[in-house]
Amino acid sequence: MRPYRLLLIVLAMLAALPLVIESNVALNFLKVSLMLALAGTGWNLLGGYGGQFSFGHAVFFGTGAYTAAVLQVRFGINAWVAFGAGIALGALVGAAIGWLTFRAGLRGSYFALVTLAFAEVARIIASVWPLTGAGAGILIPLKLGVANLQFGSRAEGYWFVLALLGLAMALARAIEGRRFGAQLVAVRENEDAAKALGVDVLRVKLMAIALSGGITASAGGFYAQTFLYLDAGLAYGPWISVEALLTAIVGGIGTVWGPLLGALVLQALSELGKHLGGDAPGLGLVLFGAVLIIVVRFAPEGIVGLIRRARPRRVARG
Amino acid sequence: MAELIAEAMGVTVRFGGLVAVNDASVPVTEGRIVGLIGPNGAGKTTLFATIAGFQKPNAGRIRFRGKDITALAPHRRAALGIARTFQIVQPFAGLSVRENIAVGAHLRHAGRAEALAAADAVADRVGLSALLNLPAASLTVAGRKRLELARALATEPQLLLLDEVLAGLNPSEVRDVIPVIRAIRDGGVTVLMIEHVMQAVMALADEIHVLSEGRIIARGSPDAVARDPAVVEAYLGHGAAARLQGNAHA
Ligand SMILES: Nc1ncnc2c1ncn2[C@@H]1O[C@H](COP(=O)(O)OP(=O)(O)OP(=O)(O)O)[C@@H](O)[C@H]1O
Ligand SMILES: [Mg+2]
Secondary structure (H helix, E strand, C coil), rough: CCCHHHHHHHHHHHHHHHHHCCCEEEEEEEEHHHHHHHHHHHHHHHHCCCCCCCCCHHHHHHHHHHHHHHHHHHHCCHHHHHHHHHHHHHHHHHHHHHHHCCCCCCCCHHHHHHHHHHHHHHCCCCCCCCCHHHHCCEEEECCHHHHHCEEHHHHHHHHHHHHHHHHHHHHHHHHCCCCCHHHHHHHHHCCCHHHCCCCCCCHHHHHHHHHHHHHHHHHHHHHHHCCEEHHHHHHHHHEEEEEEEEHHHHHHHCCCCCHHHHHHHHHHHHHHHHHCCCCCCCCHHHHHHHHHHHHHHCCCCHHHHHHHHHHHCCCCCC | CCHHHHHHHEEEEEEEEEEEEEEEEEECCCCEEEEEEECCCCCCCHHHHHHHHHCCCEEEEECCCCCEEECCHHHHHHEEEEEEECCCCCCCCCCCCCHHHHHHHEEEECCCCHHHHHHHHHHHHHCCCHCCCCCCCCHHHHHHHHHHHEEEEECCCCCEEEEECCCCHHHHHHHHHHHHHHHHHCCCCCEECCCCCHHHHHHCCCEEEEEEEEEEEEEEEEEHHHCHHHHHHHHCCCHHHHHHHHHHHH
């Protein structure tokens, strides 16, 4: 239980927040932050632990979102089932992209660019395909109720995304303490050395991208159920690819806590930006770009790295 | 007569027009320390890479325990019991020494605790115990060479391929590592080692194969190989053997 203790404590505290927070604005802020942290936790599994940087995690987010929406709206399937199917399809899309790219030996910036291309192709398809609502997008009819995965009380949706994030973080923590995690990190550090030690590099990468895709798809499913409207730019747009990788990098790449800390800080910054600069187009991206440069230059291990440096007696991790 | 654990049979590797390994055959007898020596660029590392599965040969076969493994991926060969070290060391730089070794140990131990315990035990054998918690990136050359050795050992191999694990060490460090390698052999692991430190190969190897310009030009006991005129020529240049003979007689 030791490795999960802090995680459980923090999750319990986060779960209690809606009981003390009155403001809807604050709660929505947290809800969106948790969703971004969830998408970032998916990215982090592949990019942070596995060293395979994706610029196209929107492909998973969008797949999770559209699967949930399309199955409900076009096929009348239950929302929970549709949501689960979105996660499964996200994992499957991950495995398929991994099969095509990793088997071809794509690494580094080549892998990053190809993932970006996959996300863009998905965006273009979704913007013309009648099934996904093409240019008009797709609207999930409002039917409040837990059975429909639509939460009326403002706290329920928050708890739902918190539970998803908690599961994803616990999964990351579990992987850290297992053979798969050791092999995944070994692949990041040096593929040839890993092979020589008996690591099936392709298999490890495929597992990582499938898990990564599934987790980020769950964030997309949550998005669909929360905002009840999707179009290609929202679901498959580059914004979420950027947010997913930024939360992990700013928070602390390859750490369990990184995406959550990064998401909170980035969301706070972007809210601040909106207050100061109004809705000037592109301001958010400029702000994120500046943050990224500062982090890469001065705190390459992100917020988690800063915290660890401030407390030299590092807490033993399980 | 002891059995062959592994055999490179007529291996040829070409890089474009360059023939790095030319129809080389190296039988490796189980339980021995077999030395592979030769001048720079002779093709030793390339032959190693072929045995470990990192380099596809243009011709020839690799056999391990009687099975043809020429088409097998490196990780599958590691699982069969072939471990290699890298001449240019390849540490997992961001990980601690213990975590580095544990990656190797995970090949035989699924559980994290067992793999870490196995890593500690291996570190003890190669003299890395004091450095277990350090980042691998902070190790000296000697430390990194030991780490290569430790990781490979942690996979519990039957055949260990050592590519110049003594290169870059000072004489006293070399003296420290020699008994470690001998103990590995005495523990039942067959060792095939590339080495330029002659004093060490001569002291360690039960037999030596000499590679020059991709071809095996001599093999035998360390003494016999050292006296072989073809070997002297390969190292010192054409006519060297005759000149040395002449000097000896003069
Ligand atoms: N990947 C490669 N591509 C092209 N040429 C290569 C490659 N690897 C090795 N060579 C060439 O093949 C020849 C044999 O190289 P190899 O590294 O096997 O020699 P070696 O006997 O290990 O030498 P050293 O004692 O210097 O380590 C050299 O001429 C080298 O330049
Ligand atoms: Mg070499």
